[in-house]
Amino acid sequence: MSATLLRVAWIHLKRDRVALALCFVLPVVFFSIFAAIFSGGGEGGARSIVVLLADEDDTPTSRRFAETLDDMGALRLSRGPAASESNPDPAPWKRESAHRAVRSGKAPVAVVLPEGFESTFGDFGGDRPAVDLLFDGANPVARATVDGLLQGAAMQAAPDLLIRRGLDQLDRFGGGLTDAQKRALDIFLPVVRGERSPSSVTGDPRDDEAENSGFGGLVPVRATEVGAEEDGRSMVAYYAASISVMFLLFSMVGAAGSILEEKERGTLERLLASRVSPGRILGANWIFYALLGVAQLSVMFAWGAAVFGLDLSSPQRLAGVAVMTVATSAAAAGFGLLMATHCTSRNQLQGVSTVLILVMSAVGGSMVPRFVMPPFMDQAALFTFNGWALDGYLKVLWYDDPSATLGASLVTIGPEVAVLAGLTLAFLGLARRAARRWDAA
Amino acid sequence: MQFDARIRSTHHYASSPVDDPVLTVTDAAKSFGDVSALAGADLTLERGEWIGLLGPNGAGKTTLVRSVAGRVRLDAGSITLLGEPLNQATNSRSHLGLVPQEIALYPELTAEENLRAWGALSGVAKAELGERVDWALEWSGLAERVGKRVKTFSGGMQRRLNVACGILHRPEVVLLDEPTVGVDPQSRERIWGMLEALRRDGASLLLTTHQLDEADRVCDRIVILDHGKVIAEGTSAALKERTAGAGASLQDVFIHLTGRELRE
Ligand SMILES: Nc1ncnc2c1ncn2[C@@H]1O[C@H](COP(=O)(O)OP(=O)(O)O)[C@@H](O)[C@H]1O
Ligand SMILES: [Mg+2]
Numbered sequence: 001m002s003a004t005l006l007r008v009a010w011i012h013l014k015r016d017r018v019a020l021a022l023c024f025v026l027p028v029v030f031f032s033i034f035a036a037i038f039s040g041g042g043e044g045g046a047r048s049i050v051v052l053l054a055d056e057d058d059t060p061t062s063r064r065f066a067e068t069l070d071d072m073g074a075l076r077l078s079r080g081p082a083a084s085e086s087n088p089d090p091a092p093w094k095r096e097s098a099h100r101a102v103r104s105g106k107a108p109v110a111v112v113l114p115e116g117f118e119s120t121f122g123d124f125g126g127d128r129p130a131v132d133l134l135f136d137g138a139n140p141v142a143r144a145t146v147d148g149l150l151q152g153a154a155m156q157a158a159p160d161l162l163i164r165r166g167l168d169q170l171d172r173f174g175g176g177l178t179d180a181q182k183r184a185l186d187i188f189l190p191v192v193r194g195e196r197s198p199s200s201v202t203g204d205p206r207d208d209e210a211e212n213s214g215f216g217g218l219v220p221v222r223a224t225e226v227g228a229e230e231d232g233r234s235m236v237a238y239y240a241a242s243i244s245v246m247f248l249l250f251s252m253v254g255a256a257g258s259i260l261e262e263k264e265r266g267t268l269e270r271l272l273a274s275r276v277s278p279g280r281i282l283g284a285n286w287i288f289y290a291l292l293g294v295a296q297l298s299v300m301f302a303w304g305a306a307v308f309g310l311d312l313s314s315p316q317r318l319a320g321v322a323v324m325t326v327a328t329s330a331a332a333a334g335f336g337l338l339m340a341t342h343c344t345s346r347n348q349l350q351g352v353s354t355v356l357i358l359v360m361s362a363v364g365g366s367m368v369p370r371f372v373m374p375p376f377m378d379q380a381a382l383f384t385f386n387g388w389a390l391d392g393y394l395k396v397l398w399y400d401d402p403s404a405t406l407g408a409s410l411v412t413i414g415p416e417v418a419v420l421a422g423l424t425l426a427f428l429g430l431a432r433r434a435a436r437r438w439d440a441a
Numbered sequence: 442m443q444f445d446a447r448i449r450s451t452h453h454y455a456s457s458p459v460d461d462p463v464l465t466v467t468d469a470a471k472s473f474g475d476v477s478a479l480a481g482a483d484l485t486l487e488r489g490e491w492i493g494l495l496g497p498n499g500a501g502k503t504t505l506v507r508s509v510a511g512r513v514r515l516d517a518g519s520i521t522l523l524g525e526p527l528n529q530a531t532n533s534r535s536h537l538g539l540v541p542q543e544i545a546l547y548p549e550l551t552a553e554e555n556l557r558a559w560g561a562l563s564g565v566a567k568a569e570l571g572e573r574v575d576w577a578l579e580w581s582g583l584a585e586r587v588g589k590r591v592k593t594f595s596g597g598m599q600r601r602l603n604v605a606c607g608i609l610h611r612p613e614v615v616l617l618d619e620p621t622v623g624v625d626p627q628s629r630e631r632i633w634g635m636l637e638a639l640r641r642d643g644a645s646l647l648l649t650t651h652q653l654d655e656a657d658r659v660c661d662r663i664v665i666l667d668h669g670k671v672i673a674e675g676t677s678a679a680l681k682e683r684t685a686g687a688g689a690s691l692q693d694v695f696i697h698l699t700g701r702e703l704r705e
Contacts (some may be wrong), residue, residue: 266545273510274562275538440514441473441509 001276031387033362037373044359048076049142052110053103054093055079061118061157065219068157069111071351072149095132102134102226105399108142108371110134111150127430130222138238139371143250147221154219198260227398236368239310240304242395244297245386246357246366248332253353255289260346268438278435282341285332286428288321295331301325310397316409323410327420328389334427335385341434360384385423392416447453461524463488463614463645464509469518470669471504478504480669481518484647486614491646493656495695496666501704502649503542505666506616509647510539523613536646538612542619544603548592552602553581555591559606577605580635597628604632608639615639617648621655633659653691663691668700 013019043209051069055062080092093101098110104439112132135143147202198374259281262268271281272340282441304310312318343349361367362378364386370378381387392413400409464486471479478501486492496502507513509520511527520527523536546555556574565573578584591599604620608705615636622628636646636659648658657661657677664674673680677691685693 184511185459265548266541266543267547270545270559271505271562273512273541274559275511276562437681440512 013018016347018348022351022354023024026278026300026358027038027357029355030362033119033359033377035369036377037362043202048074048105049109049145050076050078051105051146052078052093052098052107054095054098054110056111056115057093057113057117057362061120065113065117065153069149070252072153073155074145074149075098084150099226102136104401105136105138105394107135108139109146128220133221133223135223135236136229136396137228137246138369139146141372147223148176150219150221161320177372198435200371233349235398236308240308241311241390241397242369242386244300245328245364245389245393246361247330248293249353249357249360249385252289252293252332252336253339253349253357254336255292256285256333256340257346257349259285259337259340260343260349264345264357272438278438281438282337282428282431282435286337288328289333289336290329294325297325297329314400314402316402316404316406317396317400319406320400320409320413321393323417324389324392324396324413327392327417327424330387331389331420331424332358334424334431338427339432341431358384363387365390388419388423390417392420442645447679460488462521463523463603464487464647465521466505466509467519469505469508469520471501471513472516477669479508479515479518482666482669482671484671486645486647488645489643489664491640491648491660493645493663493692494649494666495653495656495663495691496649497699497704500666500699501669502666504617504669506539506618506647506649509616510537520621527582528597535610538563538608538610538615540604540607540615540617540620542622544599546591546599546602546606549590551588551590551592552578552581553587555602555606556609560609561618563610565610571666573609573611577609577635580631580638581605582631597624600624600629601631604635608635608644611639611642611644613644614645615646619647619649619651621650621652634690638653652694659692665695665698673698 013023034316053066055066066077067078069075079091081087081097083090086103091097093110095112098112101107102110112134112305113231114129114131116129116388133143133150135146156217199376248437259268262271268281272278276417301310312321339349339353343352361384364370364381364384365373370381370387370390373381395413396409400412404412442543464484466482469479469482469484470477480501480504482501484494484505494502494505504513508515509522509527523590534615547558549579550558551576555579557570558575560570560577561567578587581604583598583602583605587600588593591602594602600621600623604617607617608615617636621632623634636644640646648656648660661676662674663677663680665672665680673684673694675683679693681687681691684697689697
């Protein structure tokens with residue numbers, strides 16, 4: 001009895017290729033994607049974090065500190081904006097320009113070495129000016145990494161200061177060094193700094209002003225989330241966007257499944273026999289799904305605003321969200337139609353699109369933020385619907401410039417809207433092509 | 442919808458003389474891959490005439506009906522509908538009624554909502570729609586179930602609605618593909634009643650069925666199709682006399698002509 005039931009179940013599974021794929025292929029695909037994300041493997045290697053450096057101190061010690069930070073490999077240090085045609089020789093980052101750049105998403109972290117960095121380097125306590133770490137709240141990983149590296153860099157940057165400070169203490173409390181010992185130190189310390197080779201230890205050592213200040217403790221770091229206080233930014237915006245986009249795809253595919261039901265029921269055939277053209281059937285369905293998508297996203301964002309304090313009060317944000325919502329819904333509705341017209345049964349549609357949507361969402365940043373991905377994965381996101389939709393939403397909800405005009409803030413999402421519009425056309429075109437099967441046999 | 446109403450009111454087809462056939466199928470051929478569904482079928486439907494199209498499973502009946510409805514492109518041969526070659530008769534939908542073999546309705550909609558949808562899609566003018574829906578509900582015996590969703594209907598009720606949705610726009614030519622499958626005698630009576638109402642308006646009708654007694658009773662003429670070709674046609678009485686002899690039933694004629702071998 002049981003054997004018979006088992007055999008029937010097995011035959012069913014064997015003949016349902018979609019179920020088989022969901023059972024065996026999907027877990028493997030997912031495992032691979034997440035392994036690639038978190039191991040940072042594959043070509044392209046681990047990702048290095050871009051750090052903007054504003055050196056307000058501009059002293060040998062601050063420069064040395066910066067170089068050490070640069071040499072640590074995990075970071076890519078930027079001293080100033082990239083040169084452009086309008087600005088062929090840009091000024092180095094200043095506190096304000098670096099802040100703006102992090103605010104607008106050009107880099108996740110900026111480090112500001114304050115004036116007085118050198119003169120107080122290594123001091124314990126007191127009112128040492130803190131190194132400012134300006135970070136993008138969307139990327140806690142970058143913040144934590146840079147924070148740690150700053151401490152490491154302080155240790156590595158100035159081993160000579162460390163030695164000097166130790167010897168100073170010996171000098172003071174341990175009975176003192178002879179003059180000869182002190183002269184030898186003056187020659188030896190630059191070697192530790194790497195400024196000269198041991199063979200060239202003749203002549204006067206160039207003094208570091210800092211050497212008298214001693215080296216103590218690690219650099220004091222003051223971390224500030226950019227935009228958190230001034231513009232009422234909150235992580236809700238990030239999650240609202242990434243979750244909505246993924247669920248939108250699921251509900252669009254679910255809605256478009258009605259086309260397959262029409263086919264199974266014979267109402268599609270009846271419509272076609274009533275001389276309703278395939279293009280009109282697709283068009284009407286697309287409009288309906290797109291409106292449904294707009295409604296769904298609107299409810300999500302309204303809920304986020306009402307309950308989770310998502311700030312949509314500025315006209316720029318509201319307009320930006322509206323434009324992105326229309327563009328995203330239009331494309332997602334097209335995606336639903338594309339899937340429905342290429343599948344032959346609701347089961348197949350459900351299976352195939354679950355795989356596709358989950359993969360696109362994982363790669364496109366709906367599940368794991370793209371900044372933790374290795375570069376090749378981050379690039380792959382540009383081939384997903386989620387990647388573009390999310391980028392657009394983040395531009396208006398997260399990286400927006402509160403002082404920009406309405407027009408200017410809409411221009412920033414131009415590329416995303418253009419890509420989504422292109423995807424819409426491509427999806428609809430492919431759906432129409434697949435619907436040639438509906439034409440008279 | 443406005444457009445269709447205008448065409449109808451100008452009697453677009455009045456140019457074709459009343460005694461011309463409303464439908465002519467000439468030498469129709471159609472293959473699906475290496476399956477030949479139609480192999481040179483000929484058929485003529487006169488105005489106001491009812492034809493019973495009989496044939497074993499796989500004979501090509503549905504293919505013939507679908508090609509008249511414009512859903513099958515013939516490999517060879519031609520179809521003339523209401524005096525116009527089929528592929529140019531773009532506004533024939535308001536003059537043609539198709540009742541498909543399967544129950545093609547929206548199960549989540551009520552009977553009335555289905556009728557409204559299919560009526561509008563078949564070109565019934567808005568002003569006329571309410572009256573036509575009422576007519577259909579009355580004739581299909583579904584008036585007391587108007588507010589109920591179709592998925593709660595019995596098979597017989599769904600069949601009645603399926604027919605009603607195909608004819609409420611008062612087409613001149615009606616194609617019915619096995620309209621009474623799985624239906625009890627009461628429902629069947631209702632369906633014939635509805636069609637009789639159309640017949641009084643002068644509608645012509647092409648009906649495929651396996652209920653030979655029914656075809657015998659309601660049809661003016663019988664056409665028997667086998668292997669994609671018409672193998673016999675005439676009034677039921679003439680066919681009986683010609684083939685199986687006096688006292689024979691249409692069933693005898695059918696078996697005599699198409700053999701006892703099982704088909705699809
Ligand atoms: N769309 C189609 N694709 C492939 N074969 C078809 C198609 N429609 C009909 N056929 C085949 O054509 C033949 C005639 O079918 P059909 O017209 O449905 O017969 P009937 O309605 O008389 O039972 C059958 O062999 C059937 O399998
Ligand atoms: Mg059939």
